[in-house]
Amino acid sequence: MTNHWIDLKNAKVILIEGSNAAENHSMSMKWIMRAKENGAKVIHVDPRYTRTSKIADIYAQIRPGTDIAFLGAIINYILENKLYNEEFVRTHTNALYYTNEDFSFDNGVFSGYDEEEKKYATDSWSYQLNEEGTPIIGTSLDDPQCGFTKLKKFYSRYTFQVASDITGIPVETIKLIADTYVNAGPGTIMYALGMTQHTVGVQNIRSFGVLQLLLGNVGKPGTGINALRGEPNVQGSTDFALLFNYAPGYFNWPNSNQPTLEDWTKKNGTFRRRFFVNLLKAWFGENATPDNDFGYGWLPKKDANKNYSIYRIFETALDNTMKFMYIVGQNPMVTSPNLNLVHEGFCKLDMLVVNDLFMTETASFWEKPGVDPSEIKTEVIFLPAASFLEKEGTLTNSGRLVQWRYTGIKPVGKAKSDLEIFDLIYTKMRDLYKNSTDPKDEIFKRMTWEYPKENTSMADAVLKEINGYDLKTGKLATGISALKDDGSTSSGNWLYAGVYTEEGNHSMRTGNSDPSGLGVFPEFKWCWPGNIKIIYNRASADINGKPFDEKNKYIWWDAAEGRWTGYDIPDVGNINDGPDQPGGRKPFRMTGEGVGRLIANTYHDPDVTYEPLPRDVSSVPADGPLPEFYEPVESPTTNILHPNVAINPCLKYPRIEAKQPIGKKEDFPYVLCTSSIAEHWCAGSVTRNVPWLNELVKETYIEMPVKLADKLSVKNGDRVAVSSARGEIEVKVMVTHRIQPLQINGEEVTVVWMPYNWGYKGLSTAASTNLLTIDAGDPNTWIQETKACLVNIKKA
Amino acid sequence: MKINRREFVKLSGVLGVGLAITELGFDVKKIKASTKEFKLEDSKEFTSVCTFCSVGCGMICHVKDEKLINLEGDPDHVINEGSLCSKGASMSVVPNSDQRVKTPLYRAPGSDKWQEISWDEAIDKVTKKMKEVRDENWITKDSEDGKDYPANRTEAISIVGGAQNNNEECYLLAKMARALGVTYIEHQARL
Numbered sequence: 001m002t003n004h005w006i007d008l009k010n011a012k013v014i015l016i017e018g019s020n021a022a023e024n025h026s027m028s029m030k031w032i033m034r035a036k037e038n039g040a041k042v043i044h045v046d047p048r049y050t051r052t053s054k055i056a057d058i059y060a061q062i063r064p065g066t067d068i069a070f071l072g073a074i075i076n077y078i079l080e081n082k083l084y085n086e087e088f089v090r091t092h093t094n095a096l097y098y099t100n101e102d103f104s105f106d107n108g109v110f111s112g113y114d115e116e117e118k119k120y121a122t123d124s125w126s127y128q129l130n131e132e133g134t135p136i137i138g139t140s141l142d143d144p145q146c147g148f149t150k151l152k153k154f155y156s157r158y159t160f161q162v163a164s165d166i167t168g169i170p171v172e173t174i175k176l177i178a179d180t181y182v183n184a185g186p187g188t189i190m191y192a193l194g195m196t197q198h199t200v201g202v203q204n205i206r207s208f209g210v211l212q213l214l215l216g217n218v219g220k221p222g223t224g225i226n227a228l229r230g231e232p233n234v235q236g237s238t239d240f241a242l243l244f245n246y247a248p249g250y251f252n253w254p255n256s257n258q259p260t261l262e263d264w265t266k267k268n269g270t271f272r273r274r275f276f277v278n279l280l281k282a283w284f285g286e287n288a289t290p291d292n293d294f295g296y297g298w299l300p301k302k303d304a305n306k307n308y309s310i311y312r313i314f315e316t317a318l319d320n321t322m323k324f325m326y327i328v329g330q331n332p333m334v335t336s337p338n339l340n341l342v343h344e345g346f347c348k349l350d351m352l353v354v355n356d357l358f359m360t361e362t363a364s365f366w367e368k369p370g371v372d373p374s375e376i377k378t379e380v381i382f383l384p385a386a387s388f389l390e391k392e393g394t395l396t397n398s399g400r401l402v403q404w405r406y407t408g409i410k411p412v413g414k415a416k417s418d419l420e421i422f423d424l425i426y427t428k429m430r431d432l433y434k435n436s437t438d439p440k441d442e443i444f445k446r447m448t449w450e451y452p453k454e455n456t457s458m459a460d461a462v463l464k465e466i467n468g469y470d471l472k473t474g475k476l477a478t479g480i481s482a483l484k485d486d487g488s489t490s491s492g493n494w495l496y497a498g499v500y501t502e503e504g505n506h507s508m509r510t511g512n513s514d515p516s517g518l519g520v521f522p523e524f525k526w527c528w529p530g531n532i533k534i535i536y537n538r539a540s541a542d543i544n545g546k547p548f549d550e551k552n553k554y555i556w557w558d559a560a561e562g563r564w565t566g567y568d569i570p571d572v573g574n575i576n577d578g579p580d581q582p583g584g585r586k587p588f589r590m591t592g593e594g595v596g597r598l599i600a601n602t603y604h605d606p607d608v609t610y611e612p613l614p615r616d617v618s619s620v621p622a623d624g625p626l627p628e629f630y631e632p633v634e635s636p637t638t639n640i641l642h643p644n645v646a647i648n649p650c651l652k653y654p655r656i657e658a659k660q661p662i663g664k665k666e667d668f669p670y671v672l673c674t675s676s677i678a679e680h681w682c683a684g685s686v687t688r689n690v691p692w693l694n695e696l697v698k699e700t701y702i703e704m705p706v707k708l709a710d711k712l713s714v715k716n717g718d719r720v721a722v723s724s725a726r727g728e729i730e731v732k733v734m735v736t737h738r739i740q741p742l743q744i745n746g747e748e749v750t751v752v753w754m755p756y757n758w759g760y761k762g763l764s765t766a767a768s769t770n771l772l773t774i775d776a777g778d779p780n781t782w783i784q785e786t787k788a789c790l791v792n793i794k795k796a
Numbered sequence: 797m798k799i800n801r802r803e804f805v806k807l808s809g810v811l812g813v814g815l816a817i818t819e820l821g822f823d824v825k826k827i828k829a830s831t832k833e834f835k836l837e838d839s840k841e842f843t844s845v846c847t848f849c850s851v852g853c854g855m856i857c858h859v860k861d862e863k864l865i866n867l868e869g870d871p872d873h874v875i876n877e878g879s880l881c882s883k884g885a886s887m888s889v890v891p892n893s894d895q896r897v898k899t900p901l902y903r904a905p906g907s908d909k910w911q912e913i914s915w916d917e918a919i920d921k922v923t924k925k926m927k928e929v930r931d932e933n934w935i936t937k938d939s940e941d942g943k944d945y946p947a948n949r950t951e952a953i954s955i956v957g958g959a960q961n962n963n964e965e966c967y968l969l970a971k972m973a974r975a976l977g978v979t980y981i982e983h984q985a986r987l
Binding site: 005006024025026027028030228229230231232233234235236237238239240241242243244248253256257259283297298299300301302303304306308309310312313316321322323324325326327328329330332335336350351353355356357358359366367373374375376377378379380381382383384387388389390391392393394395396397398399401402403405406407408409410412413414415416417418419422423424425426428429432433440443444447449458459462463465466492493496510512514519521524678679680681682686687689690691692693696762763777781782783784 | 840841842843844845846847848849850851852853854857859862863864867872874875876877879880881882883886887889890891893895896897898899900901902903904905906907908910913915918919920921922923924925926927929933934936937938940945946947948949950951952953954955956957958959960961962963964965966967968969970971972974975976977978979980981982983984985986987
């Protein structure tokens with residue numbers, strides 16, 4: 001979230017798209033209803049009428065996977081009718097920046113496309129630069145060279161009619177939503193996995209970025225782009241980089257073709273090098289010195305050409321490359337798409353180790369109904385873990401709030417906290433290698449790892465390591481600005497610097513005063529970065545540091561005091577740098593240009609101190625600098641914008657032809673959308689073991705429109721066989737008015753919906769929906785397209 | 797004296813019965829509240845944060861005789877103000893459930909059952925196999941355009957987890973994975 005949960009109350013219009021917040025983030029409704037009491041309008045755009053739609057002022061049923069067309073039409077309407085916030089667009093975005101003359105978009109692809117590799121060369125997505133190597137900036141939004149002109153041309157294809165034909169939303173509803181959203185303000189956006197589980201997931205969210213930048217809905221109360229994250233600490237687990245492609249704090253994990261820290265810095269910039277040095281100091285302590293590149297050489301390096309995402313784990317198991325898998329608190333035998341492939345992968349492993357609370361389908365994959373365990377040679381070890389109530393430590397919510405959880409009970413039986421289990425495994429491994437002289441094992445001798453053995457003290461010590469130290473004084477680091485790039489400070493994750501200072505552990509704070517009345521609560525726990533509740537809040541003020549909107553002011557420059565001030569911690573480089581100084585000028589200080597990117601241009605920000613190294617290297621989506629609409633891989637219709645480039649041109653799928661078939665609409669005529677429900681959660685590993693919740697919803701089902709039920713001659717409670725190109729399952733029918741047949745490109749398209757929370761273990765068992773879903777993934781994030789695949793349905 | 801809502805509830809609980817009869821008259825709601833306080837009498841309290849979605853709702857937990865006897869929304873938590881959803885409100889079941897796995901388990905190749913093992917055995921088996929796989933599947937270099945680069949990794953071990961873990965656990969898991977030379981490190985964020 002750019003903003004946070006309580007801040008939702010400050011909005012005057014709320015767009016909820018690809019989320020059933022009422023069921024899956026129920027407490028967000030407290031703040032949405034508070035906004036409604038103050039006159040806010042709520043718009044809900046989703047494939048199914050849900051409990052969230054019920055509280056909305058406007059509901060639009062959208063065909064799964066077509067959000068870019070819907071948002072594109074609203075953006076085009078804003079551009080054509082000049083409904084944008086002109087001052088904000090001119091000063092706070094790259095609208096006036098000259099884009100490379102070679103940049104183009106034709107017939108469904110951007111300039112630089114390599115059809116064979118399904119990849120873009122991004123050179124032509126750059127700016128035109130002046131002699132100092134910084135972008136040329138124009139003065140008129142109508143200048144044909146500037147990005148804004150290219151943006152208008154790009155979006156001009158997205159008329160209301162085109163969007164209606166693609167999405168199934170009537171023209172008048174799209175217009176009503178556009179007028180409602182543009183005319184009220186501040187406006188905020190809430191989204192969840194309904195936007196990300198697509199082969200165009202990143203570009204879906206980029207569309208939100210373009211929309212909010214055009215309207216100046218950034219950095220102020222009641223604005224922003226707010227991801228409703230799906231797990232209790234998925235914010236933290238991404239912050240701490242349980243992902244192959246980066247390190248704790250979101251900088252890229254090194255590739256083998258970057259053998260030194262300087263090689264890495266050339267590709268990533270000096271700005272992030274500082275954070276990398278602090279991580280290396282946290283990991284290697286005194287062994288990390290400027291002379292040995294702070295231990296950079298000991299780290300494993302990725303092959304730059306390989307994808308190490310979770311799908312590849314199962315796929316490399318199939319060819320016997322992957323031998324050993326350690327899974328902590330996750331149940332991919334229910335939650336991963338294309339489950340038959342996943343199961344085959346598990347069967348090929350030498351060993352599987354699982355930490356969990358309850359027996360899961362993953363740990364007992366060899367007990368899957370219909371398989372013969374004697375043919376499965378995998379050794380499996382189950383390590384019983386303590387639940388969240390039986391251990392201490394912090395977690396980070398969607399609003400980046402870091403909260404300490406206490407305990408007062410012991411783990412059940414012989415269970416141990418994951419923290420203690422990791423310590424047991426690591427220290428034993430180190431012991432096994434203690435006499436080794438092989439260079440590959442040197443890292444065990446160099447890495448710092450001495451923690452108290454008891455759970456609470458261990459969590460406390462680790463949080464201090466994460467926060468970091470001033471290594472000269474031995475005192476805890478006070479914040480991000482205290483971190484140096486010379487090895488004199490350490491921090492295990494720069495974003496968390498300041499969470500635990502000599503004043504104490506801020507994740508335990510309970511101060512409940514809210515001086516501004518805006519829901520900031522500055523002394524309640526602590527949020528990253530630097531306790532800034534609304535990030536990019538410098539953008540709430542104009543180029544001179546004066547609030548854009550006096551009635552909704554948040555951060556401003558106090559010339560008399562010579563500092564930035566307001567209701568939150570100012571998100572500026574230097575609090576005493578005025579609006580004309582480098583540390584106070586940039587509304588978006590994380591980008592090299594310092595402004596919001598309407599077009600995601602490539603840019604190397606020069607660093608005058610470390611020439612020729614760049615200060616920042618912009619990260620651009622792999623599949624284009626602007627969000628273009630592409631059909632889902634399994635689509636019930638043609639792509640009317642460019643029939644020959646129907647799906648995302650950067651998609652490489654199938655990866656294994658024999659295991660990843662693509663269904664055609666002739667065989668599988670219905671669109672399946674999947675999600676979770678209020679009573680069960682994700683794999684159901686916990687909730688399906690809670691009798692109260694099983695009483696509420698005891699089994700899986702398929703929701704289908706009345707018209708389809710009539711056609712299939714089925715009624716509520718009847719059983720049907722649902723099949724896709726990948727599998728078939730049998731479930732009960734729920735006939736509903738909550739989904740209506742849609743008119744798409746002149747033809748009727750039927751959408752059905754299923755929850756995905758079931759499997760064959762636990763107190764409530766039923767077929768897994770993910771036997772049906774597709775494992776094609778977004779080319780940036782490799783998140784699978786579980787929101788849109790094709791199925792057939794027959795009466796069982 | 798500034799008292800927060802929770803302290804107010806506690807105070808009115810202690811005084812509840814007397815107040816209800818003498819000063820406030822018979823108030824069914826107050827009597828009910830005081831009954832609840834009796835149940836929690838002599839219990840110890842700790843706060844936690846819900847473990848389902850990412851709103852981060854505060855919870856209060858009550859412990860008596862080392863057993864969790866009550867769990868409810870924390871009225872002083874600024875986000876959920878005392879409320880919980882159906883999932884969060886049911887979490888007192890978890891530490892008390894008979895379904896929990898309480899000891900390490902081992903399933904041998906081809907076997908159709910689990911057998912209970914000790915922690916020492918479990919950690920021995922895990923680390924022995926991990927070391928064997930790491931040693932036998934080590935990649936020292938990558939070659940690109942005729943040049944060799946140190947790779948320093950294994951592609952035969954994968955570590956997956958977890959958005960259910962605390963930050964400190966995520967941090968140590970990432971640190972351990974990288975020490976092992978693992979590049980296949982992932983979790984639910986892609987799901």
